[in-house]
Amino acid sequence: MSLDFVFMKQHVPEFFDALILTLNIGLIGIMISVFIGVFNNFIYLMNNKLLSRIIRAYTEVSRNTPFLIQLFFLYFALPSIGIKLSGFATAVIGLSFLGGGYMTETFRSGIEAVSKNQVEAGLSIGLSKMEVLRYIVLPQAVNITIPALITNFIFLLKETSVVSAIAVKELIFTTTSLIAIYYKTYEMLLLLTIFYIILFLPISLLFTFVERRMKYGQYGS
Structure with missing residues (x-):
């Protein structure tokens, strides 16, 4: 078997364009996922039972349904109710929806790993719940969850391969x-x-x- 290297060289620019698009989808999706994860954990810390149940339902749906099905729903089902998304927008929204569930659980496990005594100490010296979260809980939680976050980042980048199903x-x-x-x-x-x-x-x-x-x-x- 001989490879046609001349042919391969001719199509390298197309692969570079595809690489940039893949990277853009992945990075935007990851950034939005991290925001969703942090925001959802703010809601958890508010101890609102209704909102907490909604977030739990979201994480279960996002993590336990195939990414391909999520993309098909966004790309093929939403137009039936008047919402039409481009392939790129569908890919980013789908990846963010999927990643948000994973990031939510990752941050939640990191936050729960922070000693409650530190939270109580912060509150006792007059810090608000938001200040305790910002200055005490989140810095430690991020450090604890770094390995899991890295795993999630790579996982989400790999999942960009699925968006080819909607002609991205x-x-x-x-x-x-x-x-x-x-x-x-x-x-x-x-x-x-x-x-x-x-x-x-x-x-x-x-x-x-x-x-x-x-x-x-x-x-x-």
């Missing part, structure tokens, strides 16, 4: 489209592998560095 021109969609047109299966799969390595390897190394800095920073360096 990310890496998987680009690969399958070119295979369907030119029948250069091995060349396209090799390019796909290379570009996923380009995407994930630097991010993985960066997250590992950040995790180590956060881990040892609390003890001094």
Whole structure:
């Protein structure tokens, strides 16, 4: 078997465009997911039973339904009630919905790991609940949840591969489209592998560095 490297070189720009789109979807979805996770935990700390039940229902739905089904609902079902989303918007909203559930549970576990004595001490010196959350609970919770957050970030980036099902021109969609047109299966799969390595390897190394800095920073360096 011989690979057509000239053909592969011709289509590298298309893969770069797909890589940028994949990264944009992933990063925007992750940022919104983190916001959702933090916001939901603010609601939890308010001890409002109704809102807490709604958030629990949301986390169960988001984490226990396939991402593909969520995308199909947004892309194909919503237009029937007059809401039509572009493929990019659908991908971002879907990824945010999925990630928000995971981030909510990740932050919740981190917050619950903070000693209640510290919370009570903060309240006893006159801090409001919001100030206790901001200055005492969240800094420690973030440090505790760094490994889980990194796992979630990588998981959500990998889930961007699913959005090819709604014709978003990310890496998987680009690969399958070119295979369907030119029948250069091995060349396209090799390019796909290379570009996923380009995407994930630097991010993985960066997250590992950040995790180590956060881990040892609390003890001094």
